C-alpha cells in the first residue's frame with residue numbers, strides 16, 4: 001500500500017485532468033508523440049490487432065490515437081478525473097471498443113479477470129513505490145506470452161518535476177528493471193532511449209532521457 005501522500009497525488013491528478021491536454025507545457029506534446037511512436041511499434045509487432053491495457057492512461061494522449069490499430073483499449077488509472085477526460089476524448093474521436101477502469105495496482109485491489117495482449121505503463125512507474133510488487137501485479141493482467149511496454153524517465157536528480165509530491169522515484173534505472181523482469185520470466189525484446197525531455201533549469205536547458213522497455217512474458 002502506498003503512503004497517504006499518494007492520495008493527495010491522486011487528488012492533484014483529478015484536479016489537473018480537465019486542463020491536462022490544453023496545458024501550455026511545451027515538453028508534454030513532444031513526449032506524448034515519442035511515447036505514441038514507441039507504443040505503435042509494439043502494436044505493429046502483432047500479426048493481428050492486439051488488446052491494449054494502458055495503465056496510468058491519463059487523458060489517453062498516447063493510446064487513443066492508436067485505437068484503430070488495436071482490437072480494444074482499456075484505459076486504467078487511479079484518477080477518476082483522468083478517466084473522465086480519457087472517456088471524453090475517446091467519445092470525441094468517435095471510438096468504440098474503448099473502456100475505462102479505475103484501479104490502483106500499487107495497492108491490494110483485486111485484479112480484473114480480463115487478460116490483455118499488451119500492458120503499457122507510460123510515465124506512471126515513478127509514482128509507484130514498490131516496483132517489483134507492481135511488476136507481479138501488472139503481469140497478472142497479461143495473457144501468457146503477452147507484452148509489457150514500459151516508458152519512464154531515467155535516473156534524475158529530482159528536478160524533473162516542478163513538484164515532487166507523489167513522486168516515488170527520481171527516474172528509474174532501465175538495466176535494473178530489465179534484470180527484475182528477466183528474473184520473473186520475461187524476455188527483454190528491447191530497452192532503449194526514445195526521447196529526451198528538455199526543461200529550463202537554473203538558466204539553461206536540462207536534458208532528461210526517457211527509456212522504453214519492451215518485454216515478453218515467456219509462454
Ligand SMILES: C[S@@+](CC[C@H](N)C(=O)[O-])C[C@H]1O[C@@H](n2cnc3c(N)ncnc32)[C@H](O)[C@@H]1O
Nearest residue numbers: 013056057058077078079082104122123124127
Ligand atoms: C504523467 S501522467 C502520464 C499519463 C499517460 N500515461 C501519458 O503518458 O500521457 C501519470 C498518470 O498516472 C496516473 N497514476 C499515478 N499513480 C498511479 C497509480 N498508482 N495507479 C494508477 N494510475 C496512477 C496519474 O493519474 C496520471 O494519469
